[in-house]
Amino acid sequence: MMQDAQRQSFFNESKPACPVRGHWVSFSLVNELGEGTAYGGLPYTVYDSAGQEYKGRLNAEGVAKLHNLFCGPVVLVFDDMYSGTEQPYQRLMLRSTYKLPITELQVRAEQTRFTVADGRRSESNPAQQKANRFYQVEVRDLVRHVAHLPPIAQRSHQPQRHALKMMGDLGFGPPQSNLAGVVLFPNNHTALEVRPLRAFRPMLSIEDDFCALNLYQLALMATLSYCNFGQEPPKKPQDQVRFPLDPSVGHLFAEQLSGFHEAWRFDAEQVQRFYPIYEEVPYSQRFEILPFDPELYPQNQPELGDKQEHPANLHFFDDEKLGTDTQAFITHHDEVILIAVRGTASAADGMRDANAHQVAFVEGVGKAHEGFYQAYCAMRNFVLRYLDQFYTGQRIIICGHSLGGAIALLLAEGLRRAPEGNYNILLYTYGSPRAADAEFTEGASTLVHHRIVNHNDPVPSVPAPWMNTTAKLWIPGAITLFSAPAPGGLLFAAGLVRLGGNPYRHHGEQHHFMPIMLPDGTQSSVLWKPGCESIQEAGCNRALQLHGDMPERDNLLKQLFQANQHFMTASYIPAAWATLRRWQQTQENNGPLITPREFELLDLALETMRQQLRNKRRELARLRPANDRSYEHSEALNTEIDRLYISRERLATLRWRRLEARDVYGSQAHSAHLQPTLKRWFSHRENHELSQVARIPPALHHEWGRAQTLDIDSIV
Secondary structure, three states: OHHHHHHOOOOOOOOOOOOOEEEEEEEEEEOOOOOOHHHOOOEEEEEOOOOOEEEEEOOOOOEEEEEEEEOOOEEEEOOOEOOOOOOOHHHHHHOOOOOOOOEHHHHHHHOOOOOOOOOOOOOOOHHHHHOOEEEEEOHHHHOOOOOOOOOOOOOOOOOOHHHHHHHHHOOOOOOOOOOOOEEEOOOOEEEEEEOOOEEEEEOOOOOOOOOHHHHHHHHHHHHHOOOOOOOEOOOOOOOOOEOOOOOOHHHHHHHHHOOOOOOOOOOOOOOOOOOOOEEEEEHHHOOEOOOOOOOOOHHHOHHHHHHOOOHHHHHEEEOOOOOOOOEEEEEEOOOEEEEEEOOOOOHHHHHHHHEOOEEEOOOOOOEEEHHHHHHHHHHHHHHHHHHHHHOOOOEEEEEEEOHHHHHHHHHHHHHHOOOOOOOOEEEEEEOOOOOEEHHHHHHOOOOEEEEEEEOOOOHHHOOOOOOOOEOOOOOOOHHHOOOOHHHHHHHHHHOOOOOOOOOEEOOOEEEEEEEEEOOOOOEEEEEEOOOOHHHHOOHHHHHHOOEOOEOOHHHHHHHHOOHHHHOHHHHHHHHHHHHHHHHHHHHHHOOOOOOHHHHHHHHHHHHHHHHHHHHHHHHHHHHOOOOOOOOOHHHHHHHHHHHHHHHHHHHHHOOOOOOOHHHHHHHHOOOOOHHHHHHHHHOOHHHHOOOOOOOOOOOOOOOOOEEOOOOHHHHO
């Protein structure tokens, strides 16, 4: 009878071959080099066609063999939970919410590496020659709970999933409601190549000091905040979620980076490739998108209706109900919690931008821009709920562009003052308008904030120090100031009403991109800390040009024509990338941060600005009525002229400054991951080639360039 059973097909119309013993099966788990030592001693479970369970451990070479099984195929699973004490696994398995079902297999797979740098599978494996059957598998093929694991990568030798389903339909295999495991066929040795569980994450410095690494990386993250979360279905998911939309927040973190794919698109209209500097880490140390599994997590169950939790409402804030339309995302790993806040992208954003009325900053001191404060209040509880669940002492890094930078500042200061948290905040903003008054700025002096301004970007000019206003929003186009500055700016300015109050003041240490254009078309961009308002937007000069409560329209229009310098993919990201490349080259070559030629060009531009301020001072003195003693701006103008002189002195120091690795990479300067990470980054031709933006060719005697316009009237 046994011989007759063995001659039957393993599957007929009703069931497998008759349940008699006598079959054997052997299998091995190997890495991509065909070596099984990484899986030696790993516990396994096998279910045969009669539902009998067999437990054991792989030998030191990752091999096991079972005899005298019931006839037919068997199901192999590796579902034993991790029992060690290594971090971060214990923390992830025991945290208060969303405890992860991490298996021994997952931990072993995280300790293996890819043989190909980009994670592509090779077509051959030495173990394939020694086996009757060969499968390329992933951890999720061999365990029951898979929601926290990456999606399946492309493979040529996949296990026969239909065989597992047939065994389940016929009532054979493991007694579980869902199908798990890989089907092995009897009287065969099967080699299973387990894909390494490795992931990419953007490398970030957690030090207070400014570094070129964070400048570039966080510019990309701030840009990503404009994207959707990309979850399908976006609301009320039933059993699983996907993230097919590229680019989107969910697709980047849950699909590409967790699947060991380098991403470069952070804007739907982006053409030029900007790759973050990614470090390779064990999968459990990636930036996490939380799992969705209603069986494991009661808070995921669809029956909860509006109270149901899922990745989109845990990681992504998009407030439409309250009308602020604030958008942000949050994610974390064991060292960093990352928060990125979106800039202006809608009419509601524009209305909030235009509302410059001041209200009390309840969480601290001073007053804040009412529109920005409302947006911060809308997202505060969302952030605090996330921190309550997943904050374990990480550095909280917050970034934002434009309006997002202003909201990020209020959020950072609110969190810094939160009595329950003792949070350690690091803030980078790009093209941010002023968000609060002088009292707020002084009260937040210990908040670490690096504020980036690109050349003549108009947005950091508003609200001007003299504004405490509510815009007449019914004026057509007024709300477009930030989303489309050129057409909306004048109408916005026309609706201002003077109400008094403390002056608006920027917070944080300003870092300014100063570009140079040469006759042959090559460019350079120097990042420095000017320390004066004139470089950024010459606020006092604009205040001097007020007629009553109205700004000078022509000069405001000139500023708004620089609006292209406000956008991330067109200006801030290229300038940040150029700064990173320049600083890398400077540090590697132990050269000065700027060349003598560059200094002369920039110095000439600054002296031109200084002379313009002197001319403006003489003009005002000439036009001022003899009996007018109320004008208080002359002293401010003199102070600004002095500051501009100090700025020139600061620029001069760049001729002698030598950069250290920490200036470029911050806390990652001496990381063991840095060199292999940079090798991967430079493998992309966009980063490997020397860029004209990052470096200026040697000057010829007859060749003199000019600094790109740094004109007081064009900035104002």
